[in-house]
Amino acid sequence: MATDVVVPTLGESITEATLGQWLKKPGEQVKADEPIASLETDKVAVEVPSPVAGVIGELVAAEGDTVNVGAVIARITEGGAAAASATPAAENKTEVAKAEKAAPAEPAAAPSGDAPSGEESGSEQTLSPSVRRAVLEAGLDPSKIKGTGKDGRLTKDDVLAAAKAGTAKSAPASAPTAAPAPAAAAAPAASGGRKEERVRMTRLRQTVAKRLKEAQNTAAMLTTFNDVDMSAVIEARAKYKDLFEKKHGVRLGFMGFFVKAAVLAARDVPSVNAKIEGDEIVYHDYVDVSVAVSAPNGLVVPVIRDAQDLTVAGIEKTIGDFGKRAKDGTLKMDEMKGGTFTISNGGVFGSLMSTPIINPPQSAVLGLHRIEDRPVVVKGQVVVRPMMYLALSYDHRLIDGREAVTFLVALKNAIEDPTRLLIDL
Structure with missing residues (x-):
């Protein structure tokens, strides 16, 4: 049986919020009252707890979407095992956006031995936009930084402290022996081009x-x-x-x-x-x-x-x-x-x-x-x-x-x- 996760009451006169971050992905197990998403309101960030224990199924809303109080943002299968491959459009949109921000200068085809582990990939997915941006700007490996936020999550202060201490430096990616043509074409833009990043203002x-x-x-x-x-x-x-x-x-x-x-x-x-x-x-x-x-x-x-x-x-x-x-x-x-x-x-x-x-x-x-x-x-x-x-x-x-x-x-x-x-x- 699937249970809807709705946007909770956010306070007097507040009728909508922005979905800031998904803390869980489809197919992941969750406990009752465990935070699964973070909402940004006019004043503070509010975590949305899971109403039941089960498995994350469909994500109805994507990060950055405006959601109204009472709106359904996800569904949880109670006690079941959801197929992780059945990822909805909202999750696809979120993952594509994250991939573009997380690896702007990565080669198009990295050697199979350099692929990140599932644990590192999972930690990447839980970074908030501001933390992710700070990690990229400092050239750090988030898996090497100890988080002091709730449930051990990284905060911007954690990243700034690691950058100041000179720790958690991200190892440079080894160049493939035969770089494919698309990667070679992208190299000039990565090394000498001027970049712009368009980030939506938080609520x-x-x-x-x-x-x-x-x-x-x-x-x-x-x-x-x-x-x-x-x-x-x-x-x-x-x-x-x-x-x-x-x-x-x-x-x-x-x-x-x-x-x-x-x-x-x-x-x-x-x-x-x-x-x-x-x-x-x-x-x-x-x-x-x-x-x-x-x-x-x-x-x-x-x-x-x-x-x-x-x-x-x-x-x-x-x-x-x-x-x-x-x-x-x-x-x-x-x-x-x-x-x-x-x-x-x-x-x-x-x-x-x-x-x-x-x-x-x-x-x-x-x-x-x-x-x-x-x-x-x-x-x-x-x-x-x-x-x-x-x-x-x-x-x-x-x-x-x-x-x-x-x-x-x-x-x-x-x-x-x-x-x-x-x-x-």
Whole structure:
């Protein structure tokens, strides 16, 4: 008996998704609740579990297809043995696309002794588009890289780490003794031709592009800068990080300090934590901070709820959990919704300065940047201090320049004197 696999409910107001990746192929055995496909929605990737134990039969949809909630994407034969040769058109289309991307410069006819094993071929099939592209660009052998993602799957970070370490290099293919004419004709294009690759935007990237452009078209955006001396926070972190991690089970970072400082500054300047709705201004008596964290498919922005009620330890635990689950692809829809203020830390990637874009309907976003030693004047003396540039982008329709500067100064004062965070000053 065949059981249909349908697209599950994806959350409020979400009616469709993109089939990002098949995790199983026709003829493979699956267990009940074992993930068989990955869907990309406007916000996160969602895995589709098998409703029953059995064998993958027909794949109704192909990777890259747009599928509606409730639509059938595959069928599973319960307890039976499906014929792997009966591969449907959707699977054929997926395999052809993968073959074209996975071996663009391979000879047309490789010697029989160089054929990949079934295990290596299987691992190739489970690579996501972004991971596959990173593997090709770095010239690595994915079978030699240890995956840290869910069920041991490779993530983009795994590939980048292997490339940086210089491991898992792909062995060059041995040239056949008598290359056929088609391969010889293709050689000039492979060695000297300029290449282009056309990759369909993920649904997440489409949504990000749409919302960011919407912000530029709607808000009167302006960015105000300041800098902050990180000496006190660095000293406090160095002094207490071991005790902090031992007690709370999480590392003490800088984001905990900045989230607390932003909450404190937002009390003085409530418009930074407000939004425009029609011809009204909506003020919040709570601060839900959206924090950008890195995921295999790009940055995602989960929300720290009621940040005003959390300690630095509570904030660090929440951010650490978000980061781990972002890499595993297990963040939930509800964790990505809402938010009254955003903090984006481009400094972890080496950014010196930027003008972040507002995340509608929010009215402000704080950009953090890298810490570097710079000469500054302190009490008439030129000294070297670890400095960071801060950038506050805001909707000038709601927030005046005076308010933006006041917010940044309050945040700067709290970071340069962390005692203010303890006494609510």
